[in-house]
Amino acid sequence: MESIKALIFDVFGTLVDWRSSLIADLGAFGDARGVSADWAALVDGWRAAYQPSMQRVRDGALPWTKLDDLHRATLDTLIERFAIAGLDEADRAHINLLWHRLRPWPDTVEGLTRLKSRFIIAPLSNGNVSLLVDLARAAHLPWDMVFGADVFRHYKPDPETYLGACALLDLPPARVMLVAAHNSDLAAARRCGLRTGFIPRPTEYGPEQARDITAEGEWDIVAADLPALAAMLGA
Secondary structure (H helix, E strand, C coil): CCCCCEEEECCECCCECHHHHHHHHHHHHHHHHCCCCCHHHHHHHHHHCHHHHHHHHHCCCCCCCCHHHHHHHHHHHHHHHCCCCCCCHHHHHHHHHHHHHCCECCCHHHHHHHHHCCCEEEEECCCCHHHHHHHHHHHCCCCCCCECHHHHCCCCCCHHHHHHHHHHHCCCHHHEEEEECCHHHHHHHHHCCCEEEECCCCCCCCCCCCCCCCCCCCCCEECCCHHHHHHHCCC
16 A cells, blocks of 8 residues: 555545435526426436446447536436426526536545645546536545546546556556445456555435445455545555
């Protein structure tokens, strides 16, 4: 562990509570605009389309498309599916940008601040850079730099993302740790030679969450939250 120089982080679910944030913001938007819908179901459907939409890019069915635009295409489909009337273009653009101001988990800012005192810290997210910069400003995430998928024109778990971040940091993979709440993300990083740290977020997908409750691999570190991770790493 003493050889680690940089920590890179998954963002959606690991650092920010996307589900509760979106449901709350959509509820407030609907109340203000007089629009009613099953916002929780819409948010769950939005997230359910996340991996399939990126897979179309990975497979070449779509040219390179940043996450904001994938989110918008999914949103337009869901608005029609849920028969939500009365939303103009400005409303749809506003809703899509709610991903830019998600709230952090209660331990996130404290943990990142402590870790920054000892390590280079940066997100490695499937979000685009503009999304991640806005999110950092809204949630007070103290990054040293930002790695968005549009930097590499690849989405995780493509190796180009993990190895691309290491290359830009001028560090071998063994000196970089990915921190994530998702076992599949950590498995992909480990295949690329990175160190791995698991942080459970058992309510990311709501009270019925059935995956990523616990560590499912022999990760280098498993910590209850980010301050615990900082303590284990001496920060």
